[in-house]
Amino acid sequence: GEDVEQSLFLSVREGDSSVINCTYTDSSSTYLYWYKQEPGAGLQLLTYIFSNMDMKQDQRLTVLLNKKDKHLSLRIADTQTGDSAIYFCAEKRSYIPTFGRGTSLIVHP
Amino acid sequence: DTAVSQTPKYLVTQMGNDKSIKCEQNLGHDTMYWYKQDSKKFLKIMFSYNNKELIINETVPNRFSPKSPDKAHLNLHINSLELGDSAVYFCASSPRGRGYTFGSGTRLTVV
Numbered sequence: 545g546e547d548v549e550q551s552l553f554l555s556v557r558e559g560d561s562s563v564i565n566c567t568y569t570d571s572s573s574t575y576l577y578w579y580k581q582e583p584g585a586g587l588q589l590l591t592y593i594f595s596n597m598d599m600k601q602d603q604r605l606t607v608l609l610n611k612k613d614k615h616l617s618l619r620i621a622d623t624q625t626g627d628s629a630i631y632f633c634a635e636k637r638s639y640i641p642t643f644g645r646g647t648s649l650i651v652h653p
Numbered sequence: 654d655t656a657v658s659q660t661p662k663y664l665v666t667q668m669g670n671d672k673s674i675k676c677e678q679n680l681g682h683d684t685m686y687w688y689k690q691d692s693k694k695f696l697k698i699m700f701s702y703n704n705k706e707l708i709i710n711e712t713v714p715n716r717f718s719p720k721s722p723d724k725a726h727l728n729l730h731i732n733s734l735e736l737g738d739s740a741v742y743f744c745a746s747s748p749r750g751r752g753y754t755f756g757s758g759t760r761l762t763v764v
Contacts, residue, residue, distance in 0.1 A: 575752070577752055577753075579755075581694075585757060585758070586657075586743055586755035586756055586757040586758050587696075587743070587745075587753075587755040588755070589752040589753065589754070592752050630694055632696065634753075640698070640701075640709060641686070641698060641747075641753060642698070643688075643696040645693070645694065645695050646694045646695075646696075648694075
C-alpha cells in the first residue's frame with residue numbers, strides 16, 4: 545500500500561472552508577508538506593510543518609498535525625474558485641520524499 | 654528568474670526513439686530529483702542526486718539514465734521509448750531537509 549494516503553476528491557461551495565486530510569505511515573518524518581498543482585503546471589509549495597509542531601497558520605491556510613495518529617490536515621478558509629487545484633500531501637524521511645495521490649479540490653460558485 | 658527550469662515543455666516522439674530532458678536550478682540547492690506523474694496524477698520518485706551523487710534510484714527501467722554534470726543540473730535520458738513512458742516528468746530541487754521547488758514539467762507523449 546501507499547505510504548501517504550489522501551481522498552481523491554473534495555467539492556465545496558465558494559466561501560466555505562475546505563479541509564483536506566492526509567495520513568502517513570512513517571513516524572520519523574521530519575517535515576510534512578502541502579503542495580498545490582494547478583492544471584498544466586508544476587507543484588507549488590503551499591506550506592510545511594515541522595514534526596515537533598501541531599499547528600501552523602498562514603493567512604487562509606491552517607495546517608494541523610496529529611503525530612499520534614499520523615494525520616495531517618489542510619484547512620482553507622473562505623475557499624475561492626482560484627483554489628480549485630490538486631493538493632498533495634508529502635512527507636520526507638531521510639532523502640526520500642513521498643507524495644500522496646493528491647486531492648482534487650473543486651470549488652462551486 | 655525561473656528557479657527550476659526544464660526543457661522541453663512538450664515532447665512528442667515515436668516509439669523506439671531516444672530522448673533527453675534537461676533540468677537546471679539556480680537556487681543553490683544540494684539535491685535534485687526526477688519525478689514521473691502518470692495520467693491519474695500519481696507522483697512517483699525516479700531518481701535523486703545530492704551534490705552530483707546518485708542517492709535514490711527507484712525501480713525504473715534501465716532505459717532511463719540520469720546524468721548530473723554539476724550540482725545545478727540533472728538531465729534525464731531515455732532510450733528506446735515505449736508507449737508506457739508517456740507521462741509528465743517533473744524535475745525538483747531542495748536544500749537539505751526542506752521543501753522542494755518543482756519545475757513546470759515536461760509532457761512526454763510517445764506515439
